Amino acid sequence: MDLVLDTVDHYVLDDLYPEWLESDNFLRQTLSLLAIVNMGGVLMYLIPATISYFFIFDHRLKRHPQFLQSQVSLEINYALGAIPFMGLPTCAMFMLEVRGYSKLYDRVQDHSLGWLAVWGSVLTFIMFTDMGIYWIHRFLHHKTIYKYIHKDHHKWKVNTVKPEILTTI
Secondary structure (H helix, E strand, O other): OHHHHHHHHHHHHHHHOOOOOOOOOHHHHHHHHHHHHHHHHHHHHHHHHHHHHHHOOOHHHHHOOOOOOOHHHHHHHHHHHHHHHHHHHHHHHHHHHHOOOOOOOOOHHHOOOOHHHHHHHHHHHHHHHHHHHHHHHHHHOOOOOHHHHHHHHHOOOOOOOOHHHHHHO
16 A cells, blocks of 8 residues: 555645645545545445446346335445445554555565465455454444444345445455
């Protein structure tokens, strides 16, 4: 993410910040990462959701008795409204990486295990992320928070977007 941050800062965000706010300033990096994460989240939702809706979703399901009248716009608004909240922990993780608290390598040759480390990292990331999504979803079903945060997610009995598409991306 440090490479993305440097590139976006240089080509897009530099002109938006006052000159006294250096590019390695904690506040500036946080604001930049929040902007990048939220814009990326919106694009990572809208692009596959649109493709799924137009090319995968069976539009005959709109006639299903449990399909809500304005369900498509409700689902879009719900998902877009959740992005800033999901972006906060994502931004915190990226901030740790940008500040040097990670073992990420820019080149495969920099790691002693080479490609084995790359494929091991990919596998570990997929397993960790999948388990994280599972446990977060379980937590959202806890009786003290379910009705306040997560209940709306289950009011759609007929999905317009396959959840597997969005969670795997």
